[in-house]
Amino acid sequence: MTLPLRVRALILSGIFLALTLGLWELSHKAPAAAGEMTEYEMLMGAASEEAAVPPPSKIIAHAWAELSNPFYDAGPNDKGIGIQIGYSLQRVLIGYLAAAAVAIPVGFLIGMSPLMYRALDPFIQVLKPISPLAWMPLALFVIQDSEASAIFVIFICSIWPMLINTAFGVAGVRKDWINVARTHELGHLRTAVIVILPAAAPTILTGMRISIGIAWLVIVAAEMLVGGTGIGYYVWNEWNNLDLTSVIFSILLIGVVGMLLDMALARVQRLVSYAD
Amino acid sequence: MTRPFLEVQGLGKTYPSPQGPPLTVFRDVNLHIQKGEFVCIIGHSGCGKSTILNVLAGLDTATTGAVIMDGQEVAGPSLDRGVVFQNYSLLPWLSALKNVTFAVKARWPRWSRDKVAEHSYKYLEMVGLTGGAEHRKPHQLSGGMRQRVSIARAFAIQPKLLLLDEPFGALDALTRGVIQEELLRVWSGTNQTVFMITHDVDEAILLADRILLMTNGPEARVAEAVSIDIPRPRQRTSIIHDPNYYAIRNHLVEFLATRSKELAGTANPDGDDATPQVVQFPTQGFPRPVTPAAATKAPIGAPTSSAKG
Ligand SMILES: Nc1ncnc2c1ncn2[C@@H]1O[C@H](COP(=O)(O)OP(=O)(O)O)[C@@H](O)[C@H]1O
Numbered sequence: 001m002t003l004p005l006r007v008r009a010l011i012l013s014g015i016f017l018a019l020t021l022g023l024w025e026l027s028h029k030a031p032a033a034a035g036e037m038t039e040y041e042m043l044m045g046a047a048s049e050e051a052a053v054p055p056p057s058k059i060i061a062h063a064w065a066e067l068s069n070p071f072y073d074a075g076p077n078d079k080g081i082g083i084q085i086g087y088s089l090q091r092v093l094i095g096y097l098a099a100a101a102v103a104i105p106v107g108f109l110i111g112m113s114p115l116m117y118r119a120l121d122p123f124i125q126v127l128k129p130i131s132p133l134a135w136m137p138l139a140l141f142v143i144q145d146s147e148a149s150a151i152f153v154i155f156i157c158s159i160w161p162m163l164i165n166t167a168f169g170v171a172g173v174r175k176d177w178i179n180v181a182r183t184h185e186l187g188h189l190r191t192a193v194i195v196i197l198p199a200a201a202p203t204i205l206t207g208m209r210i211s212i213g214i215a216w217l218v219i220v221a222a223e224m225l226v227g228g229t230g231i232g233y234y235v236w237n238e239w240n241n242l243d244l245t246s247v248i249f250s251i252l253l254i255g256v257v258g259m260l261l262d263m264a265l266a267r268v269q270r271l272v273s274y275a276d
Numbered sequence: 277m278t279r280p281f282l283e284v285q286g287l288g289k290t291y292p293s294p295q296g297p298p299l300t301v302f303r304d305v306n307l308h309i310q311k312g313e314f315v316c317i318i319g320h321s322g323c324g325k326s327t328i329l330n331v332l333a334g335l336d337t338a339t340t341g342a343v344i345m346d347g348q349e350v351a352g353p354s355l356d357r358g359v360v361f362q363n364y365s366l367l368p369w370l371s372a373l374k375n376v377t378f379a380v381k382a383r384w385p386r387w388s389r390d391k392v393a394e395h396s397y398k399y400l401e402m403v404g405l406t407g408g409a410e411h412r413k414p415h416q417l418s419g420g421m422r423q424r425v426s427i428a429r430a431f432a433i434q435p436k437l438l439l440l441d442e443p444f445g446a447l448d449a450l451t452r453g454v455i456q457e458e459l460l461r462v463w464s465g466t467n468q469t470v471f472m473i474t475h476d477v478d479e480a481i482l483l484a485d486r487i488l489l490m491t492n493g494p495e496a497r498v499a500e501a502v503s504i505d506i507p508r509p510r511q512r513t514s515i516i517h518d519p520n521y522y523a524i525r526n527h528l529v530e531f532l533a534t535r536s537k538e539l540a541g542t543a544n545p546d547g548d549d550a551t552p553q554v555v556q557f558p559t560q561g562f563p564r565p566v567t568p569a570a571a572t573k574a575p576i577g578a579p580t581s582s583a584k585g
């Protein structure tokens with residue numbers, strides 16, 4: 001009897017996970033038991049033990065403790081992980097939605113008008129490759145607010161994939177479908193809503209997925225720079241505390257949240273996709 | 277004199293080419309189509325049939341000439357002219373029903389939701405697409421069912437002129453036969469004027485009141501208009517017993533096989549402004565060369581035999 005591919009893959013994933021965690025756990029224990037302590041290590045004592053990469057068991061215990069009380073707030077440097085993630089998500093969503101609100105209409109314009117496409121293309125080509133963090137000093141100077149600057153950086157990094165994919169999707173709408181709209185005397189707005197938007201939606205959603213991925217990558221770095229709150233700040237802060245357990249835990253959490261964001265948009269993409 | 281419902285005058289299409297002389301796809305196309313008439317047009321691929329149809333639809337513009345429908349010049353697409361393409365007439369993200377209702381809504385924006393649905397269902401029923409199938413997306417329907425939806429939509433908006441561009445070209449022969457008769461049935465209940473492109477001679481004879489024959493491109497023209505006087509209602513199985521059926525069929529096949537090529541690039545012998553020559557069966561004895569050989573060898577006014585001393 002062979003199990004379905006999905007189940008077999010799941011079992012294999014479980015084995016890989018167990019192997020990785022097992023080796024990690026063992027490799028941690030081994031040197032402590034074998035080698036003799038150097039003088040330096042004896043001097044450093046507890047500090048050096050804390051600075052070593054912690055074993056998975058410790059991280060899981062830590063994760064359990066953090067996740068069972070994610071929303072506590074005990075001052076600026078001691079907030080629950082849920083609150084920190086919440087801050088980051090809020091910045092990402094504001095910047096991202098603002099970017100969508102600009103990128104999708106402008107992408108429509110560029111996609112529908114060859115003139116606009118040519119006119120705006122040089123700007124896009126120059127602005128697109130700029131690392132979003134390069135904007136940070138300028139943003140801080142102009143906006144004079146670290147919170148808004150972080151959001152601006154998210155805005156600027158999410159805009160390009162959405163803009164380019166929207167333009168591409170709109171420009172690529174099958175001529176016959178446009179003709180269906182024309183022969184039914186649909187106006188510009190109704191053509192956009194009834195024909196072009198649904199036709200281009202899968203391509204637009206691809207852009208939105210790329211954008212949310214980039215936004216989530218960038219927010220961590222941005223928050224390390226601007227500080228205060230958010231998961232990026234949290235990672236940096238725990239590093240300064242030499243709390244590697246928390247650092248590793250938050251790294252994994254960043255990965256999980258990023259995955260969930262992508263899955264949410266993947267679901268929307270499935271809703272708007274069509275077979276042709 | 278009353279004007280015909282649809283007048284095509286001196287239609288021509290020329291594309292400029294970067295190198296060399298401009299390419300004239302067709303020219304001097306003059307047609308009169310009466311209200312309620314079913315007209316098919318046949319010609320080899322590339323002679324410009326789709327271009328003519330798109331000009332009639334208002335989707336494309338001609339280089340010369342004009343199209344006048346109901347006394348008004350066609351200057352753009354309109355709900356008065358419904359179009360069915362070979363593929364991609366349906367919006368793939370909408371169900372069959374929604375593909376019809378959006379058109380009905382566009383046609384009668386003030387109708388209530390119920391009225392729109394009722395009207396749409398009526399036409400889907402006419403083509404036998406109910407009982408659950410109407411909620412499926414186009415990709416979940418067979419090619420035949422998809423074209424049924426396209427036809428239902430085209431009839432539902434009750435255009436003054438229905439334009440069909442090889443609507444059954446992508447269907448298998450059996451499906452095509454069934455759906456042709458369905459089209460006839462739906463059409464016969466209306467006074468719908470239809471202009472249809474086909475490459476299937478039997479299909480044209482079954483459906484048409486008149487078949488227009490185009491010469492090969494470039495510089496194609498409509499050379500003949502063959503009247504199909506086989507009485508209606510017609511059925512695939514019975515029309516073949518009509519005494520004129522094979523004469524018509526042979527005439528069409530022979531035109532496509534040889535004369536469409538021989539006449540390519542020639543001008544209308546009746547003049548550039550004239551409508552195509554009318555051919556009727558049984559032939560009514562007009563001076564038409566029966567064989568291509570006679571056409572090329574007998575100059576007008578030449579004696580049929582000459583005695584050389
Ligand atoms: N943009 C264009 N430039 C040059 N030639 C064109 C262009 N579009 C179409 N044609 C030519 O017009 C001719 C007629 O095309 P079409 O109307 O589709 O023919 P049909 O439907 O009879 O097969 C074709 O031979 C094609 O090469």
Ligand SMILES: [Mg+2]
Nearest residue numbers: 325326327441
């Ligand atoms: Mg064609």
